[in-house]
Amino acid sequence: MTKKSAAIGNEAPGMAPTIIGTRPVRPDGIDKVTGRARFGADVNLPGSLVGAVFRSPHAHARILNIDISKAQALPGVKAIITAEDLPVISEDMALINNQPPDFRDLSANVLARGKVLYEGHAIAAIAAIDEQTAHQALLLIDVEYAVLQHVVDLHQAMEPDAPLLHEHLITKGITPAPKKPSNIASRYEQVHGDVEAGFAGADIVISEEFTTQPVHQAYIEPHACMAQVAADGQTDIWCSSQGQFMVRAYCARLLDMPLSKIRVIPLEIGGGFGGKTTVYLEPLAVLLARKSGKPVRMQMNRSEVFKATGPTSGTFISLKIGARKDGTLVAAQGILCYQAGAFPGSPVRLGCMTAFAPYNIPNVKLIGYDVVVNRPKSAAYRAPGAPMASFAAECLIDMLAQKLEMDPVALRLLNAADDGTQTAYGVTFKHIGYRQTLEAARQHPHYSAPLGPNQGRGVASGFWFNIGGPSSAAININEDGTAVVTTGNPDIGGSRAAMAMMAAETLGIPYDRVQVLIGNTNAVSYSDLTGGSRVTFAVGMAVTQAAQAVIEDMKRRAALLWSVEPAEVEWLTGNAVLVAEQKQLSLADIAGQAARTGGPIAAQANINAQGAGPGFATHICDVEVDPETGHVKVLRYTAVQDVGKAIHPSYVEGQMQGGVAQGIGWALNEAYLYDENGRMLNPGFLDYRVPVASDLPMIDTVLVEVPNPRHPFGVKGVGEVPIIPPLGAVANAVARATGVRLFDLPMSPPSVHKAIKKAARRRR
Amino acid sequence: MKKHIQMQLNGQSVEFLCETSGTLLHALRDSLQMTGTKEGCGSGDCGACSVMMNDTLVCSCLVLAVECSHADIRTVEGLAAGDALHPLQQAFLDNAALQCGICTPGLLVAAKALLDKNPDPTETEVRYWIAGNLCRCTGYDKIVRAILDAAQRLRGNASVNELQP
Ligand code: FES
Numbered sequence: 001m002t003k004k005s006a007a008i009g010n011e012a013p014g015m016a017p018t019i020i021g022t023r024p025v026r027p028d029g030i031d032k033v034t035g036r037a038r039f040g041a042d043v044n045l046p047g048s049l050v051g052a053v054f055r056s057p058h059a060h061a062r063i064l065n066i067d068i069s070k071a072q073a074l075p076g077v078k079a080i081i082t083a084e085d086l087p088v089i090s091e092d093m094a095l096i097n098n099q100p101p102d103f104r105d106l107s108a109n110v111l112a113r114g115k116v117l118y119e120g121h122a123i124a125a126i127a128a129i130d131e132q133t134a135h136q137a138l139l140l141i142d143v144e145y146a147v148l149q150h151v152v153d154l155h156q157a158m159e160p161d162a163p164l165l166h167e168h169l170i171t172k173g174i175t176p177a178p179k180k181p182s183n184i185a186s187r188y189e190q191v192h193g194d195v196e197a198g199f200a201g202a203d204i205v206i207s208e209e210f211t212t213q214p215v216h217q218a219y220i221e222p223h224a225c226m227a228q229v230a231a232d233g234q235t236d237i238w239c240s241s242q243g244q245f246m247v248r249a250y251c252a253r254l255l256d257m258p259l260s261k262i263r264v265i266p267l268e269i270g271g272g273f274g275g276k277t278t279v280y281l282e283p284l285a286v287l288l289a290r291k292s293g294k295p296v297r298m299q300m301n302r303s304e305v306f307k308a309t310g311p312t313s314g315t316f317i318s319l320k321i322g323a324r325k326d327g328t329l330v331a332a333q334g335i336l337c338y339q340a341g342a343f344p345g346s347p348v349r350l351g352c353m354t355a356f357a358p359y360n361i362p363n364v365k366l367i368g369y370d371v372v373v374n375r376p377k378s379a380a381y382r383a384p385g386a387p388m389a390s391f392a393a394e395c396l397i398d399m400l401a402q403k404l405e406m407d408p409v410a411l412r413l414l415n416a417a418d419d420g421t422q423t424a425y426g427v428t429f430k431h432i433g434y435r436q437t438l439e440a441a442r443q444h445p446h447y448s449a450p451l452g453p454n455q456g457r458g459v460a461s462g463f464w465f466n467i468g469g470p471s472s473a474a475i476n477i478n479e480d481g482t483a484v485v486t487t488g489n490p491d492i493g494g495s496r497a498a499m500a501m502m503a504a505e506t507l508g509i510p511y512d513r514v515q516v517l518i519g520n521t522n523a524v525s526y527s528d529l530t531g532g533s534r535v536t537f538a539v540g541m542a543v544t545q546a547a548q549a550v551i552e553d554m555k556r557r558a559a560l561l562w563s564v565e566p567a568e569v570e571w572l573t574g575n576a577v578l579v580a581e582q583k584q585l586s587l588a589d590i591a592g593q594a595a596r597t598g599g600p601i602a603a604q605a606n607i608n609a610q611g612a613g614p615g616f617a618t619h620i621c622d623v624e625v626d627p628e629t630g631h632v633k634v635l636r637y638t639a640v641q642d643v644g645k646a647i648h649p650s651y652v653e654g655q656m657q658g659g660v661a662q663g664i665g666w667a668l669n670e671a672y673l674y675d676e677n678g679r680m681l682n683p684g685f686l687d688y689r690v691p692v693a694s695d696l697p698m699i700d701t702v703l704v705e706v707p708n709p710r711h712p713f714g715v716k717g718v719g720e721v722p723i724i725p726p727l728g729a730v731a732n733a734v735a736r737a738t739g740v741r742l743f744d745l746p747m748s749p750p751s752v753h754k755a756i757k758k759a760a761r762r763r764r
Numbered sequence: 765m766k767k768h769i770q771m772q773l774n775g776q777s778v779e780f781l782c783e784t785s786g787t788l789l790h791a792l793r794d795s796l797q798m799t800g801t802k803e804g805c806g807s808g809d810c811g812a813c814s815v816m817m818n819d820t821l822v823c824s825c826l827v828l829a830v831e832c833s834h835a836d837i838r839t840v841e842g843l844a845a846g847d848a849l850h851p852l853q854q855a856f857l858d859n860a861a862l863q864c865g866i867c868t869p870g871l872l873v874a875a876k877a878l879l880d881k882n883p884d885p886t887e888t889e890v891r892y893w894i895a896g897n898l899c900r901c902t903g904y905d906k907i908v909r910a911i912l913d914a915a916q917r918l919r920g921n922a923s924v925n926e927l928q929p
């Protein structure tokens with residue numbers, strides 16, 4: 001199947017791609033620059049109520065009593081729900097296909113059951129005739145708590161006498177299983193080769209400890225949704241999420257409903273970055289709509305977004321690498337501890353798997369711990385788990401380069417993973433382009449540009465798996481030969497354009513004759529959510545296959561019209577051609593006579609896409625550090641990435657630039673700050689500072705294209721890799737600019753200033 | 765008690781009722797169904813709600829609706845003249861200056877305010893002017909390029925200026 005698609009995609013003689021690789025305006029562009037596009041908070045039904053959530057002011061407390069009577073008595077209040085209104089999920093219903101999330105945890109996260117585990121934890125929800133009434137009613141809810149000792153610090157949470165979040169949590173992954181509960185949810189071990197022997201053969205060993213802070217995905221659109229329940233229980237949910245089928249499945253399981261009773265209508269999504277791969281408000285809106293008999297719309301404010309959704313894990317990472325005098329890496333070892341938030345499930349495993357993946361190291365042993373703390377449950381954030389681990393690993397590689405007085409790119413080239421390299425986590429790489437990114441970085445003018453005083457240049461690399469998975473696409477051919485592509489995946493950054501381009505290229509028709517629709521859960525077959533850098537790869541593969549099926553049908557129909565065998569008909573640039581008789585019918589010609597050849601023309605492809613190509617990137621970052629204030633200014637930034645094949649290069653560049661900006665924020669500014677009561681101090685954009693335009697330079701991109709032979713056009717996922725290298729690249733640049741290395745993120749002005757002063761004192 | 769407000773919205777006289785505590789943002793989105801203006805924070809920190817009020821760029825989440833009595837309000841919906849896009853809108857499309865697009869309305873309004881004042885801004889001037897408009901998707905590169913591109917188009921083609929509402 002894939003071989004055939006490769007031939008149609010870009011290998012058939014005389015059929016060089018004409019659309020792939022160009023930069024047309026995206027199909028949804030006009031709607032998005034005129035204000036017409038409808039995002040999560042933009043739908044409203046007549047007579048709808050406004051929902052609001054009552055949240056815990058405490059980081060850790062037992063709920064003794066919830067009194068809703070006063071709120072209920074307020075005129076205009078139409079429904080109030082608590083965890084009592086959620087079905088109890090039995091152990092055998094906790095997982096779907098043995099995969100996370102654990103729905104008992106998810107249920108307790110959307111509405112606290114018995115205990116609140118973080119400030120902002122939802123306890124009750126209200127639907128009222130307007131926002132004012134809803135907020136007034138929130139003030140009338142009376143909850144009695146027994147406040148418990150809390151723990152937000154990772155190290156403290158791992159102590160044997162730490163306050164326990166879950167009294168029955170026994171660490172998984174240890175045999176024999178511990179007898180006592182703890183906050184360590186699981187232990188993961190990854191062993192490759194023999195680290196003891198590896199380190200014994202090392203001439204140089206470097207080891208360090210690193211910390212990173214939780215950071216939020218900080219999508220600009222807060223979570224928002226609207227739900228309506230008909231008298232027969234038929235439920236409609238309008239929402240912005242990374243996957244309408246995910247929302248349907250999660251709500252069905254949480255509310256104990258059959259999937260067929262729920263229709264999820266995807267709206268435009270104002271950023272997600274992994275943070276909208278779960279549900280918060282949707283099940284509450286459904287319950288409120290059911291209870292009140294009216295449509296209910298809900299929207300979080302920014303403080304709720306910070307306190308009760310996302311972020312990604314804060315971490316403690318202790319790593320050690322060993323190398324020979326010539327720079328050859330021989331061993332790596334370490335411990336990675338990741339905060340999961342209030343419920344188990346940090347991406348620590350992915351951190352272990354990705355940390356050293358760019359390198360060919362024969363002996364690696366990494367141990368990961370997943371630790372619960374009184375903070376919001378962590379959610380996926382772009383390449384979940386990888387940036388922190390890579391930050392630690394890439395700092396060590398840079399320190400090794402400094403010690404050996406080697407060029408950091410040359411050191412990486414010496415150890416670079418290639419096709420055939422077996423990774424520490426198991427797979428053997430194929431068709432990878434890591435080495436090519438290093439070569440391109442080394443040759444880039446940026447790499448040899450002169451630097452001024454207080455300036456430094458850092459380099460770092462990164463790896464991300466990328467995924468495929470169940471994906472669907474349908475193509476309808478209109479009577480005039482134009483096409484409508486329907487997929488089940490929200491367009492989070494221009495994927496409609498990529499889908500239209502692949503369909504147009506395959507069909508051989510102009511780009512502007514293709515429309516793309518994101519279908520609701522009743523209108524299109526199941527597709528995994530938009531995430532894992534999978535859409536252009538996997539859904540693109542489905543679109544291409546659907547287009548190929550259309551072509552086969554077209555040939556059959558043309559053969560009918562010409563009274564010849566379908567095998568005699570060829571498809572060339574949008575036309576059915578009968579070479580022998582020099583006859584030709586365009587797609588529009590055939591579509592116009594569809595009634596004569598069997599009726600409407602449509603095709604569908606439902607696949608489980610395999611063969612996602614791993615992504616590698618190498619970044620170069622120049623900074624200038626103000627020794628007086630410790631302020632770090634990013635002066636110049638170049639991101640080099642193997643993208644397989646860029647379908648729409650502008651949106652590929654955009655992914656890279658956006659990932660870099662988020663990585664720079666992570667490295668320099670962003671962090672969750674807590675007071676002594678476990679309450680977040682900076683739940684707003686004023687104090688949780690994401691990079692603004694004046695913080696950043698232009699971000700140069702270099703697209704290396706080592707095609708993925710498993711995709712019809714050579715695509716590899718591109719969205720996640722770019723957030724991985726910036727943490728290390730910025731840290732390495734700061735180290736080279738100041739001569740002082742920082743091991744803790746964020747490298748905010750006070751901490752950089754302190755480190756510089758401390759080093760100066762030591763030199764005296 | 766609700767207040768009755770009359771104002772000019774994109775050159776059109778409109779009326780609505782609002783609570784005294786209601787913001788212009790809510791009046792636009794909820795009372796007038798003009799949802800092009802977005803809410804990202806409600807506290808003046810993200811710029812998604814940027815609109816022009818009497819020729820001044822404001823965060824509509826920080827303006828009370830009752831302050832807008834007889835005011836001249838312009839939003840993203842008023843940028844294009846019929847189906848002719850404003851050069852800024854076209855430049856955003858041509859430069860792929862949006863990914864998710866939630867920040868786009870605010871950025872377009874803010875950028876127009878800049879170019880109306882300063883038709884030939886430097887990159888640094890653009891970056892500082894839009895520093896109040898957060899975009900989490902793009903890293904700003906293509907947004908800055910789009911604004912500089914639009915500025916050039918507007919300077920080079922006087923007739924385009926006449927299309928501005
Ligand atoms: S919503 Fe007004 S500045 Fe963010």
Ligand code: FES
Nearest residue numbers: 863864867899901
């Ligand atoms: S394009 Fe998504 S926030 Fe700017």
